Amino acid sequence: MSNTNWSAGAAWMRGRVMPIAEASLPVTDWGLTHSDITYDVVHAWDGRFFRLDDYLSRFERSLEKCQLSIDQSRDDIRRILHRIVGQSGLQRAYVSFVASRGQPAIPGSRDPRDCVNHFYAWCVPFIWVFSEQVMQRGAHLFVPDDLHRISPDSVDPTAKNYHWGDFTRGLIAAKDAGYDNTVLIDNNGHVTEGPGFNLFIIKDNQVITPGSGVLEGITRKIAMELCAHQGLSVLQADVSLAQLLAADEVFATTTGGGIVPVSRINQHSFSNDGAGEATLALKDLYWQWHADDAMSEAVDYAPA
Amino acid sequence: MSNTNWSAGAAWMRGRVMPIAEASLPVTDWGLTHSDITYDVVHAWDGRFFRLDDYLSRFERSLEKCQLSIDQSRDDIRRILHRIVGQSGLQRAYVSFVASRGQPAIPGSRDPRDCVNHFYAWCVPFIWVFSEQVMQRGAHLFVPDDLHRISPDSVDPTAKNYHWGDFTRGLIAAKDAGYDNTVLIDNNGHVTEGPGFNLFIIKDNQVITPGSGVLEGITRKIAMELCAHQGLSVLQADVSLAQLLAADEVFATTTGGGIVPVSRINQHSFSNDGAGEATLALKDLYWQWHADDAMSEAVDYAPA
Known part of the structure; x- marks a missing residue:
């Protein structure tokens, strides 16, 4: 193993730790063929998992919503995440943990309840959802008018899922039009998420x-705590596109980068076409919190 | 290779034919993590591919709709399908061919246009979407009233996809209530598909x-040809749940079984709680057409 290049990432599957390049899912697994799968992502920053328990709690809720059952306890999952990040040696990592429907124990069955669900996890170097350059100048977002977020009546957005067909369409449209990313509206014209x-x-x-029809992001939750700390009151409510465009400041929240200033949406620009003042204060505080021992735990880089 | 058990199926990936158990997709492939993938399924029956060109044409349209680009031509795909079914020795097979977004050539990119798309294919023994026993007595279907098919405004149902979250919810609800399968309505209360x-x-x-908001199934297309052959006129139109429940006969169409009589939906039963007469005639004709050389081609079981 000493010659293996672990710096690209590591994975845990079926009891074994392996380099990320070796981690793969059978092409017949329903996690792939029916996108019948849930997952979560925590980040490690400077050798510490940030707010890990928040992510583990959400993952448990997603499992329940999807009626998926795995052999691993919360403590098992925590140990596995430490093992893979520890093995990779990565100080800043994107750490994903996944539960898949698997395949039927009864060959040929089409009943999800006959499937053997299974857990796996993997980590790679930290992924920025927005590049550092974009985070400096503020993100440019495109809201297509002919594309709607998958409705909660069809797929529950609060159970973190891989159903990204709507996002992919929006993202390609946004990139083709010169924007950095996309935000989707729902059937009622309310703003959802990207x-x-x-x-x-x-x-x-x-x-x-937005108060409903979105993933209850952990960084969204942290942003609400940051606002409270700054004395800003936060409302969870429907947001129309007109309301969005009339805002003083706009920001995005993501595990893949924290608090992200948004300087343009469609033809509109915000806060003098740059990052807003309140947003920048929240962003600074977000990174300061990473040094708070109460909010993070050191990765075990020398696992037993 | 002589000791390998090919009867469970075979796959083609990255130029190599392998037993189905070895075919797997990296856990970081966007085909999995964003369900950014399209596919098609043809069946081989008694050693012959049925209506292969129809499936190949639809796959080409799906690729275009998803903005996916692969190295394989239509002829390449045809050759690959012959190779894997030939290698498996399966006379009756479920044969899937897939194009995935892949992974970005630029590490860390979040732009779908930076990804290296790729093609793969696999076959397993024929899969019945409804068991033979269910097809005899007529399928019992459940239409939930609180769950809607993913809207075409979000994900295009005519580009065959793995976004099955809505179906999975419906299927679990149906199975829990003692039904065989589910059919979903759309936001407007129109019947879509299962x-x-x-x-x-x-x-x-x-x-x-149903004329829109559904996959344009190849067996659906064949069913329209079968109806024409029987002198039955076919209308593609919106169908309400009330209209569905008031029908004289109901049937489903699928590559995984052909023409499937439906005898119950929710609390209603059709055609004396059994298969309808016209349906049975269409079903018989469907299987007769499998022996028609103009509609099928022999699998090459001894590829060069």
Whole structure:
């Protein structure tokens, strides 16, 4: 194993730790063929998992919502995450843990209840959802008018899932039009979220974030705590596209980068086409919190 | 290779034919993590591919709709399908061919356009979407009222995809309530389709099938040809749940079983709680057509 290049990442599957390049799912697994799978992502930053228990709790709720059952306890999962990041040696990592429907124990069955669900986990070097350059100048987002977020009546967005067909369409449209990323509206014209991030607006010192039909992001939750710390009141409510465009400041929240200033949406620009002042203060505080022992735990780089 | 058990199936990936158990996708492939993938399924029956060109044409349309680009030509794909079924020795097979977004050539990119798309294919013994016993007595279907098919405004159902979260919810609800399978309505209350099958009703000798918001199934297309052959006129139109329940006969169409009689939906039963007469005639004709050389081609079991 000494010659293996672990710096690209590591994975745990079926009891074994392996380099990320070796981690793969059978092409017949329903996690792939039916996207019948749930997952979560925590990050390690400078050798510490940030807010790990929040992510583990959400993963447990997702399992229940998807009626998936795995052999690993919360403590097992925590140990596995330490093992893979420890083995990789990565100080800053994107750490994903996944539960898949698997395959039927009865060959030929089409009943999800006959499947043997299974857990796996993997880590790679930290992934920025927005590049550092984009985070400096503020993200440019595109809201297509002919594309809607998959409805909660069809797929529950609060159970973190791989159903990204709507996001992919929006993302390709956004990139083709010169934007950095996309945000989708729902059937009623309300703002939802983007691929991997939630959205916040600030208007007259009132912070508002869409209250339903979105993933309950952990960084979204942390952003609400940051706002409270700054004395900003946060409302969870429907946000129309008109309201979004009329905001004083807009920011996105994601595990893959924290608090992300948004400087343009469609033809509109915000906060003098740059990062807003309140947003920057929240962003600084977000990174300061990473040094708080109460919010993070050291990765075990020398596992037994 | 002589000791390998090929009877469970075979796959082609990255230029190599392998036993199905060895075919797997990296856990970081966007085909999995974003369900950014399209596919098709043809069946081989008694050593012959049935209507292969119809499936190949639809796959090409799906690739275009998903903006996926692969190295393999239509002829390459045809050769690969012959190779894997030939290698497996399976006379009756479920044969899947897939194009995945892959992974970014630029590490850390979140742009779908940076990904290296790739093709693979696999076959396993024929899969019945409904068991033979269920096909005899007629399928019992459950239409939940609180769950909607993913809208075409979000994900295009005509580009065959793995976004089955809505179907999985419906299927678990159906199985828990003692039904065989589920059919979903859309936001407007119109009947759409079930997991892996289209739906037809017959009322006063008029055949109707949902005209939009559904996969344009190849067996659906063949069913329309079968109806024409029988002198039955077919209408593609919106079908309400009330219209569905008031039908004289109902049947489903799927590559995984052909023409499937439906005898119950929710609390209602059709055609004396059994298979309808017109349905059975269409079913018989469907299997007769498998012996028609113009509609099928012999699998090459001794590839060069």
